Amino acid sequence: MERKILSIAFIFGIVMMCSPAFAAKGTALITATQTGSNVNGEAKFNETPAGLDIEVKVANVAPGKHGFHIHEKGDCSDEGKAAGGHYNPDNVTHGFLPHDGFEHAHAGDFGNIEVGQDGTGILKVVIPGLTLTGGKYSVEGKSVILHEKEDDFGQPTGNAGGRIGCGVITIQEETDSRVENMQDNKITDEDIDDITKADQTDDMDTNQTGK
Ligand SMILES: [Cu+2]
Numbered sequence: 745m746e747r748k749i750l751s752i753a754f755i756f757g758i759v760m761m762c763s764p765a766f767a768a769k770g771t772a773l774i775t776a777t778q779t780g781s782n783v784n785g786e787a788k789f790n791e792t793p794a795g796l797d798i799e800v801k802v803a804n805v806a807p808g809k810h811g812f813h814i815h816e817k818g819d820c821s822d823e824g825k826a827a828g829g830h831y832n833p834d835n836v837t838h839g840f841l842p843h844d845g846f847e848h849a850h851a852g853d854f855g856n857i858e859v860g861q862d863g864t865g866i867l868k869v870v871i872p873g874l875t876l877t878g879g880k881y882s883v884e885g886k887s888v889i890l891h892e893k894e895d896d897f898g899q900p901t902g903n904a905g906g907r908i909g910c911g912v913i914t915i916q917e918e919t920d921s922r923v924e925n926m927q928d929n930k931i932t933d934e935d936i937d938d939i940t941k942a943d944q945t946d947d948m949d950t951n952q953t954g955k
Pocket residue numbers: 811812813814815830889891904
């Protein structure tokens with residue numbers, strides 16, 4: 745029994761050592777900015793050791809490329825115009841962040857989402873240096889904007905036209921990832937109770953055999 749308990753403690757120990765103590769997750773629910781439009785989607789933000797992992801899914805969008813950026817204000821009213829300009833903490837020129845970096849692109853210059861004939865599109869990108877909370881390039885409370893047209897990376901904002909989808913970036917959870925990992929490994933207090941009970945039964949059997 746002690747050995748089993750010890751090995752569970754050991755697994756927990758390894759899991760704890762291997763993961764950063766805290767990891768924030770965020771989301772932006774994308775909704776249509778214009779009445780009569782069914783544009784919708786979600787942007788998920790996940791802080792990882794490699795950077796901010798961003799996964800965007802959109803639906804009911806016209807096929808083709810559509811500019812997708814983080815804009816500076818967390819307000820989607822007035823057909824998305826209330827979101828203000830591009831999130832640009834360094835006051836630099838417009839570009840493609842994954843390629844040009846923070847010196848030559850705005851902190852939310854994610855380029856384009858390519859939408860297929862079925863009206864859906866996915867964008868996946870990991871940006872080192874970008875965070876959900878804390879630091880110089882935090883995106884919490886900003887908004888994501890899906891544009892009517894393609895971002896051609898021209899100045900000052902890529903000529904992407906109107907704003908067809910918008911969502912405010914909010915923190916979904918900020919949990920201790922060690923707890924999360926324990927849950928992922930499906931070792932619960934109940935499991936430990938079960939193991940303990942099973943061991944007690946084993947011990948009783950042994951005792952009986954001993955008699
Ligand atoms: Cu934009």
